[in-house]
Amino acid sequence: MTDCGCEKARRDLEEYLRDEVCKTEHTDIAEHLAKCPACRDEALVAKTLTEVVARACRETAPEQLRDQVLARLRTAQAHH
Template identity: 45%
Template sequence: MSTVEEKKDCTQARAALEEYLHRELCAEDAADVRAHLDSCPECSAEHHVGETLTSALQGACKDRAPEELRERLLASLRAAKAQHG
């Protein structure tokens, strides 16, 4: 494969990487991206970074604020609404 073709493949794979990470690609497109990742260390490394970030963000979204903080915020919002509302 020529360098130009490799760059084209990398560009296409990287453009589809976010959708690939979120399993939003059709089976054929996902297979194409997976095949490219298997043969390209640079894109595979970028995919690993994307997986790590996606996992970290999903974990962070599962955390809840402490109940005391939640109650204080709600009380503050209610007071602001009553004052302006």
Template identity: 35%
Template sequence: MSDEECCESVRTESLMRIYHYLDGELTTTEIREISVHLEQCPSCHDEYEIEALLKELVRRSCSHDRAPMGLREKIRQRIALEQNTMPGI
């Protein structure tokens, strides 16, 4: 299977794994697996590079702004309201 076939056949899964990889949400085994895959698959490596740059840009752009006072409490109240009104949560 070529690199292109590898990634095109499981495009959504590959992107989700890249997102989880960037966010540090994988196990040690999964990190090793995706690291090896990124070294061997130019298509996924390119996607990883793009997503990593985008994540860094967002981090730098948003790190200087402070949320308005009281926003955290409003969010907590909204979550509590949603949890009370939605069954199964």
């Protein structure tokens, strides 16, 4: 196991977080993140952002709000 360095860790960060790198690369990046606060912070931001976006994609608008938006869109389309 070797420290892969900041450049590789940051380049492959998204794949690492999604578990899409081979076991060796995963180990190397994990080792780097353990030693590099800047890359670890970047990984935390990326992971948090991914989780927030995923959670937002599962949420749905209240039915009344959705109906209001659709009604306004229909009105706007009718006037154009």
